[in-house]
Amino acid sequence: MDIVVLCKFVPDLVEDLEIDASTHLLDRNFLRLMPNELDDHALEEALLLKERHGGTVTVVTVDAGDVDEALYTAAAKGADRVVKIVGEGLDQGLSSQRLAALFAQAAGEWPHDLILTGTQAVDDLDGFAGALVAARLGMPYVGYVTKVASENGAVVARKEYPGGLNADIEIVGQAVLGIQSAEKPPRYVVTSKVMAAMKSVTIEEFEAGDAQADLELPITGMAVPQSAAHAEMIVGSVTEVAEKLAKLLRERGLVA
Amino acid sequence: MSVATSYEFLDKVIHATPDGEEIRKCLQCGTCSGVCPYGFAMEYPPRSLIAALRADDFHGVLESDTIWLCVSCFACASVCPVKIPLTRGLLATLKTEMLVGGSIPQELQTALGNSRRYGNSLGESPRKRADWTKDFTVPVPVLAAHKKPVDVLWFVGDYGSYHPRVQQVTRALAKLLFVLDVKFGILGAEENSDGDTQAFTGEWGLFELLARKNTQAMLKYQFAEILTADPHAFNALKHEYPRLGLDRPVKHYAQFLTEHFERLRPLLQNRGPQRVTYHDPCYLGRANDNNLYEEPRQLLRAIPGLDLVEMSHNRALSICCGGGGGGMWLDGFSWEKAHARTTEWRVKEALAAGAQVLAVACPYETPRFEDAVKSTGNEGKLKVKDIVELLVEAVFG
């Protein structure tokens, strides 16, 4: 089975997010970018499928953030080919529509029975890259997938519903799957293997060309939520906080 | 990259350390396994491991995951009659093989992944590394902004920078440096994890990555010596960083403060707690024959009214707090496998010695022992304090 994994970089929420005073949008100057966590799960699921059924895994990402390191890491984990889409201004925060346009154009260049990517990314606003790629390529899409199996020539995607319920969806032919979590937590690859990949692996480059987004969504501004009802903060040392909380719970009749 | 046979693996062990050859002399006496704090729960404690390799059962060795109980405390290496470098050579090399083979407990994976992405095992923002300095009215100099040579480059370390309990120790040390009028600076956001514990989980590649970043950052500045409160950082900076080009003396605060003892002692005006015992950190004592046993005790004894009592295991026989070798990041795994915590054992020893305070000198230890005081039901009976905290109390009251 040949699989293409689409990986995008998203703002690392470990850092504080700032709003640019002139654009009213996320200030990208001080952003730290990291690979979208669910895309990492998609890669893991792809590698598990390759280990079971053979085939190839190609990882495609857009040139923004420390993508080289992420691609070498993917290669060290077992990806056969690693590709970065290069072009002007790709690190300025792409809309999902633009990202999907780029991915859809690139994905066709590499063999694929399946395209896997994270179901969502933390900064999605105008769609989900995987679902949009499927729509552009005319392929079926199933999201919230937690397991992928190959049975009698068809792919079976285990889709997660609320409350621990799952459903198996069978798909005939090529498909895009949005991965919610891989069957196993994504693997760790030792740094020495990543370093070795840096020496032995070539990152293929794919020109972004003129893949343009259409159907764009007008975002007028962003803000840090100033919720009217902020939690009443209990201050003090850990012991004091514990003391006050226990008192609160007693007052509310929640502790005997 | 992975090795297939016992012989290939032994070859790696032999080349991992200068005196790796000594492994050939193993007497199978079992002293190593006997002294190992987790030997009872390991399927292959050092003696059995060497026996299995001699029997060419490397496959069996790789099947077992109890090597992750090894806390790299150097207890085995320090008692080996033929001086086999068990900790740094045999055990760390086996961990590397486990990592390469993908056999790695999830929680350890998280810490290593954090170290690679953020330069600290806690997964905190690298930009906030110097946030602990915010409360100081006299600013703690960060070298990138300080633009002046300093005498001392203080390597703060991950836990000292980020862990809320250990930050208290860090602030205490800063106060001491100010009161002693030491010209010092920190790297702030330019500092990365020292990488020592990552190395002892077998992740030597990650160690090199972190150590190179630190070395490059440090060598940008003018300073005479390096100070740290972290015995693990001390060990790495002293024994591993020189091969990456770091050429300055490295001191743990126990050494540094005893060197400034004549100026420090008159400042210790306030009476300390009466009965204090001291836990020797593995990496100040046994590891690499660092042998810093007396300096911490000298500092404690200088506190007025302080009566230093010894636990039954002290100095080279000290029992690891369980945080080394990745143990800090494997508490869940270790509990599942061993159902024992060395910290609880240690707390009981401290109480048996009649101590009111368990004094420590390693950032892993304050939170670990405080947990153990609670989990053994001894809250209120024993306090855990870093030596610098006790010194600050003696200076400032």
Added chain:
Amino acid sequence: MCGDICVVVETLRGQVAEITYVMLAAGRQLAQGLKTKLTAVLLGQGVQKLADTLGAADRVAVLEHPALAEFNPDAYLTALAAVFAGRTPRVILCGHTAMGTDLACGLARRLKLPVATSCRTFAIEGPDATFAALTCGGKLIAAGRLPDPSCVATVMAGGYKADAGKVAKTPPIETLPVPAGLDAVRTRFKQYIEPPAGDVDIAKQPILVSVGRGVQNKDNIALAEELAKALGGVVSGSRPVIDQVWLPSTRLVGKSGKQVKPKLYLALGISGAPEHAEGMRDAELIVAINRDEKAPIFGFAHFGAAVDVLELIPALTARVKQA
């Protein structure tokens, strides 16, 4: 349906899902503001009787076919694209859920419409309809305009009370013709996999001690268990904790887990991402502990403390036991 606000009704195993009523509440607000009609689009097999529960809508358009009996992404998409083809609804609302997110993007693309995702609230500002969406793990709110003349939007729980979308009235029903192509779709529902049996139902617990990434490792779950025991509750968790297999999936609170409304929800080391918030924000009392004082959870918890959870848990356990 031209100019209407259309809600794509979500059903699971013959039941209307709660998110449908949230969408109806949102849709009613939009329809009123834009002076248009609210239409519920109900797909399935033998589902017409559910129209009784969709009284908030001005009418229900029903499309029945065996291929739609259970959720089947390609079949649902084919059906919806046919339903809306040639019509220009003002807004098509889908759930920001496992089903709705499978449909929204594909539907938008087929109809050549933009799509707005993770919308929490809508508003009418002059001639425009606007949305507010949560992004970056709930740390930011993005505001935008719902493009004219038509667009698709996914709706998250939290912005509207589901009860506001429940109206006891039987709206007029329009039966839609079966479009071509439903027998030729490339996806097929195979089977349900039931959740592991035998575990407690966290949705029925009055007290939940819920843990997130901040508990750091599996070992610390035991600390939470002890606190839960002292409080007479059980331990639940957020997504990262379940993914690490520190807790079974039956204990997951949030969008892909359970919706809970306990008397006390103690959130320990949980940042409060929208996916989690969706499952617990209706709890009677939410107390959040997180070292990051900027964590979104403090935006909707009733009480909070920015201290280290691992230190607080044992301290609180001790105090609760004393009580």
